[in-house]
Amino acid sequence: TRVMQMNKMKSLSMLARSFSVSSQSNYKVSVLGASGGIGQPMSLLLKQTPGVKELALYDIAHTPGVAADLSHIDTAAKVTGHTGPEEIGECLKGCDVVVIPAGVPRKPGMTRDDLFTTNASIVAELSKACAKYCPKAFICIISNPVNSTVPICCEIFKKSGVSDVSKVFGVSTLDIVRSNTFVAEAKGLDVSTVNVPVVGGHAGITIIPLISQCQPPVSFEQAELEALTARIQDAGTEVVKAKAGAGSATLSMAYAGARFAASALDALSGKEGVVECAFVPTDKSECGYFSTPLVLGPNGIESNLGLNKLSPYEQTLVEACMPELKGSIKKGEDFARNYN
Numbered sequence: 001t002r003v004m005q006m007n008k009m010k011s012l013s014m015l016a017r018s019f020s021v022s023s024q025s026n027y028k029v030s031v032l033g034a035s036g037g038i039g040q041p042m043s044l045l046l047k048q049t050p051g052v053k054e055l056a057l058y059d060i061a062h063t064p065g066v067a068a069d070l071s072h073i074d075t076a077a078k079v080t081g082h083t084g085p086e087e088i089g090e091c092l093k094g095c096d097v098v099v100i101p102a103g104v105p106r107k108p109g110m111t112r113d114d115l116f117t118t119n120a121s122i123v124a125e126l127s128k129a130c131a132k133y134c135p136k137a138f139i140c141i142i143s144n145p146v147n148s149t150v151p152i153c154c155e156i157f158k159k160s161g162v163s164d165v166s167k168v169f170g171v172s173t174l175d176i177v178r179s180n181t182f183v184a185e186a187k188g189l190d191v192s193t194v195n196v197p198v199v200g201g202h203a204g205i206t207i208i209p210l211i212s213q214c215q216p217p218v219s220f221e222q223a224e225l226e227a228l229t230a231r232i233q234d235a236g237t238e239v240v241k242a243k244a245g246a247g248s249a250t251l252s253m254a255y256a257g258a259r260f261a262a263s264a265l266d267a268l269s270g271k272e273g274v275v276e277c278a279f280v281p282t283d284k285s286e287c288g289y290f291s292t293p294l295v296l297g298p299n300g301i302e303s304n305l306g307l308n309k310l311s312p313y314e315q316t317l318v319e320a321c322m323p324e325l326k327g328s329i330k331k332g333e334d335f336a337r338n339y340n
């Protein structure tokens, strides 16, 4: 088991940190919700990501303008714009990676679950289109509440006859990015060398940074550790408050979404040791979905690295998040069951 643990840690330390993917421009990437606060800057980053042959942008509004603007950038990716349901097939056909930031963001005082009513049907509609036009693509879901939208996507896939959901991911990368930043700041470390795995889900107390597994190893007094954990869990709300009604995290999320998509491209191109945390279906957790570090390969999840050794404090956090996480997952599954 010691060797296994060493291997796990080795994989973790290889967590993709840059957007350096295969030098070949081979892949079609689609952004659904491309005109939004996240969609636009993320599409800008993806236009510069090596490996992208075509960047297909979809939204219900403003896509022609965003596509025209990005298409003037002198990088290899060809940009296409698609507007409205009648054009989504063209957008998704032949797609290798789909990133979905479509849906409304939070305003001050809202929880991610408050977005359910609007975003559940948006994600269901887009998942149905993905199941029809690109069932084998990596599907990277940003739209909140991620703890419910990922189960919605998986259930819609199954309903549409696509049983393999090993390429459906809830993008929790921003939680890792934030943890790396806050830990590096607290310890005066070079942030490019810091990796904190974050497990659980993507909302409040379900966001569980495993600071005991940080690379390089760091230690905090318990009170400091609790304050840092709470800041990571509330970091999205910190941005929502600072934006004072103008939305939630868009720029840092664009960075995180582009990083996850670049890792998906790395995995597709056969690169070894691509590890990202993401919220995915798993039989390793009693609630059926959980975020853990995953080794990604051409077929999606190659192996689930699981939780590894938790500190007693982290163990209590994992236990405490279960009721909320189970509730959010069930809410998503129930919605999908009744969706036509």
Ligand code: NAI
Binding pocket: 032, 033, 034, 035, 036, 037, 038, 039, 058, 059, 060, 061, 101, 102, 103, 104, 105, 106, 115, 119, 122, 125, 126, 141, 142, 143, 144, 145, 146, 171, 172, 173, 174, 175, 202, 247, 248, 249, 250, 253
């Ligand atoms: P936004 O309102 O600026 O953009 C959303 C875009 O989705 C708009 O362009 C809108 O036209 C489009 N849209 C709406 N319905 C659509 C449909 N049926 N098909 C295609 N596009 C559609 O919102 P923003 O700030 O970009 O946030 C998007 C989502 O990302 C929100 O749900 C937000 O909560 C979530 N988010 C997730 C994070 C994460 O860590 N996973 C972090 C930050 C935000």
